[in-house]
Amino acid sequence: MGLIDERLAAILVCADCHGDLEELTDESVLRCVKCGLRFGVADGIPNMIVADATRAAG
Ligand SMILES: [Zn+2]
Numbered sequence: 001m002g003l004i005d006e007r008l009a010a011i012l013v014c015a016d017c018h019g020d021l022e023e024l025t026d027e028s029v030l031r032c033v034k035c036g037l038r039f040g041v042a043d044g045i046p047n048m049i050v051a052d053a054t055r056a057a058g
Helices: 006-011
Strands: 021-024 030-031 039-042
Touching: none
Parallel strands: none
Antiparallel strands: 021 030, 030 039
16 A cells, blocks of 8 residues: 555656656655755645755765
8 A cells, every 4th residue: 555545646756857656665655866966745735846855975
């Protein structure tokens, strides 16, 4: 089972570069495969606000 509804996951893209997102279940984040931005997920609701997203170091 994913972090978010699979129908939602199918349409969501990175709010910054519109790249595809992958779910990191252990960390409850959606990570952009293109730019690496990480969007937090709380109770199945992804926070797609770029200002709230973080970039992994390195
Ligand atoms: Zn991106």
